[in-house]
Amino acid sequence: MNATEKRNRFRAVLAGPRCMSPATVFDALSARVAEAAGYEFGLLSGSVSAAIELAAPDMALQTLTEFAGQVRRVVRAGNLSVFVDADQGYGNALNVMRTVEELEHAGLAGLAIEDLVMPARFGAGGKDELVSIDEMKGKLRAALRARQDPSLVIAARTASLKSESIENTVARARAYASTGVDAVFVTGVKNLAHLDAVRAAISLPIIVGSAPTLTRAELEAHGARFCLLGHHVLPAIVKAMREVFVHLHEGGAPAALKPNIAPPEEMRQLLAGANYEAWVREYL
């Protein structure tokens, strides 16, 4: 499946009647496990990528190049349509143009640019701040201009609900939609009335993140077409790693770890062993 096909699969979901959720993925192996579990969509968030690559919190510390490298490793592993959170676009509107160029090249299906001030402003005291509507519109128009393949999905992400009134959020959604983006991505949705208000204001598909009090069924019924359910896989592998490391560090027998681990045949399938064996026979 080439990049355009992956993008069109994502567009079909956004245009359809259902709300799909992606698997949180972060390296080639996690992408393969997600596909084996039946997923067609993957997500790489800034928080997860920083944890894996830098072991650092989500504070805009990763560079665009590092992030694009990670995206490429995930995309290359298989056929997931990958959507990413591209933070604020790694700078101003001109940097957004490079962000779109580099991430599109990495092969993803869609990306979101957010209206947060990132990295944090000197003197902001650790509080999140939003850029103005005008600045964000400039960034979104720049993103659209930089896109080469028209099938790539570009979404406007707003953190407005976390610090502004629903009226402001609606105004932002409407203004961002006017630039020609493909979707509006709303984070911090706490109740369905919020979602209804945004939905009434725009005719674009809505993506929802960080809404732990709402179910996918509820979000779907109120217009969401893509919803992020959290990144549980990250603390899950931490727990798994910790258990293996503590066991072995304390002198436990390696063989006793058998119940903790995937069987060899699962590993072989995930690493496409049969393909490589066939290629050795054919070409080597």
Next chain:
Amino acid sequence: MNATEKRNRFRAVLAGPRCMSPATVFDALSARVAEAAGYEFGLLSGSVSAAIELAAPDMALQTLTEFAGQVRRVVRAGNLSVFVDADQGYGNALNVMRTVEELEHAGLAGLAIEDLVMPARFGAGGKDELVSIDEMKGKLRAALRARQDPSLVIAARTASLKSESIENTVARARAYASTGVDAVFVTGVKNLAHLDAVRAAISLPIIVGSAPTLTRAELEAHGARFCLLGHHVLPAIVKAMREVFVHLHEGGAPAALKPNIAPPEEMRQLLAGANYEAWVREYL
């Protein structure tokens, strides 16, 4: 702890009376979990790095640049002394020189060059083959010549036991030791007599890998100073990821995953949250 200090810590183990085992690590997060579990030594093997970065089997498909990037991400995350399996040195003796330059720059504590023909030769029918003793000696001397920091550990790794007689293995160990390397790394040890024979032939520290039928205590008593116990952490995270992905893909509630995941405070500690908060207060 700077690179030289990490290297000297590894040298102290090789010169000491104990046999230590490293944690298998492969990204910044796994390195942090290993340190939190008490490890001072980490290992990145070619098989694990290929699985994480390419989702491919261990067939010399990763480039030196990709591998060095992964090593750097692991080393940068903390204070582990990291030892790596640098395959055959990514080509001939001149490529070995670049391998040492790039991996030393990535900050590791030690590396091993192996005597396998890699990538597989056309027509070899998928069987492992060894390079000649003379070729391997050229590679080892080139590796030593390319080293900048004399504290970096360079080990000669032999796969001889898997296909040759113990006499040949001993001859290889003796020849490799004569080049001035810091250690000899033997894989495929099936019994203690093998280890004793190698030990009797050379005065260098011995590193052992892939000896699942022997315990660390036995290996230590027979002269091993560093032993690899296998890469169980890799199938362990696969199992953890698969369980999360299958649960969510089948519509399971995210909240039900709580028993599978590390608690938020553990995550915050692993990601050095307190450091960043302090830096925000001091500098921002």
Next chain:
Amino acid sequence: MNATEKRNRFRAVLAGPRCMSPATVFDALSARVAEAAGYEFGLLSGSVSAAIELAAPDMALQTLTEFAGQVRRVVRAGNLSVFVDADQGYGNALNVMRTVEELEHAGLAGLAIEDLVMPARFGAGGKDELVSIDEMKGKLRAALRARQDPSLVIAARTASLKSESIENTVARARAYASTGVDAVFVTGVKNLAHLDAVRAAISLPIIVGSAPTLTRAELEAHGARFCLLGHHVLPAIVKAMREVFVHLHEGGAPAALKPNIAPPEEMRQLLAGANYEAWVREYL
């Protein structure tokens, strides 16, 4: 112009009646200068890339990842259709598959895989050696299998003329053509009879490199469709750099360098200054 369009432009030349020559390019700036001079085709050879990136001779020291990064920087700079010499494919047939995947992703128009043993074999005494016809056929079939975009040109390059009889060269050309590659690339052509013999044996387009005693017109008349004229630009920039550096190091006045340098307006055009100014006005 997207990657497929660039590739089809290259295919049109190979299928046409003329022999075109590419500009030797190696970074974003050189690619822009070549386009400004009227070129539609660029070439990145292994020797030039190693000189720029490693300041090393052409001895297979650069990694595939490094080379692909350089290709990407050249391709990204503009609309050249870029053809590259991908050495032996960076390993065996499986490595060739990765080579095609990575270089196709970098956006080039075509690539050649050569039948030389690379890196040099231990004990070869510095002499070039060729792989067997069977091994090379395996590599070419693997390359074709790994191609995603069918418009990408894959050429079989042979160094046979430098060490074998013309009969052997013809046999190689015929065997390589039978795999389905798009062109045969012959280096070391010393006379037109050689070219005629290859041309008579195959129906594929012929690419010629390193034929300093023959003119482009002669090569064209005898069937070549793409010919490399040498990498003079590399020693040309060395001379230019040396003159500037020596002048300034000896205390010469910077202003006296004016005759040596491109005027500011040329620099501004090469760096697309007008585009960026327009984007600042529109988006910032």
Next chain:
Amino acid sequence: MNATEKRNRFRAVLAGPRCMSPATVFDALSARVAEAAGYEFGLLSGSVSAAIELAAPDMALQTLTEFAGQVRRVVRAGNLSVFVDADQGYGNALNVMRTVEELEHAGLAGLAIEDLVMPARFGAGGKDELVSIDEMKGKLRAALRARQDPSLVIAARTASLKSESIENTVARARAYASTGVDAVFVTGVKNLAHLDAVRAAISLPIIVGSAPTLTRAELEAHGARFCLLGHHVLPAIVKAMREVFVHLHEGGAPAALKPNIAPPEEMRQLLAGANYEAWVREYL
């Protein structure tokens, strides 16, 4: 010469009585040519790196990772002590910490953090703006905190003279010096009175850039210890490339380029051919 030795050579110049100028370098080959011309110091500026890598103007479009990669390629090529302009540190004070970590790792001798708002602020109308003194002090203290090798030179660069009064510039120099940086870097010096005013206010070494109306002798007599004389080498190679490309594109004979190019023996020396030949004999 290892990284610490290169750094101490730079410190010796800053502490001495002379004003040295670096060669502007940007890839491995230019670094070798500079060393062959007698230089001990190299400089990689943001404007030159963006031109080479992106063919883009100096607008903060390059990522830290891209820049660090370029620095590494320059540093690896030989024994220059390399000083770089690290723009604003690629973000806020926390990003400055990563900048120091990554650039120190790349092996440079010194770096400067500048007090410009970068990338340009939305609505700034293309005008340069300065960050507050407090913000800049936070960045400098963060930079010092992130340094691992105390021999690495960290300089505070101010663009104040281009838009502020000399009194403000002096106040900034004094405030920046109070953080413990190793040098103050002043750009836009138009007359010696400016330099005298800064020199009277601080006891640190002064670095001067972009002062085309003043000579190195004048700058030295008024206290500068390192002065940048401009990046003439960049338009010089553009002119050289353009002449080669135009000549060949118009059908000129390659052989006619002989007067434009460095002789083969110079190329062989620059690419360290003798070293590689010796290594082939010894190890291969």
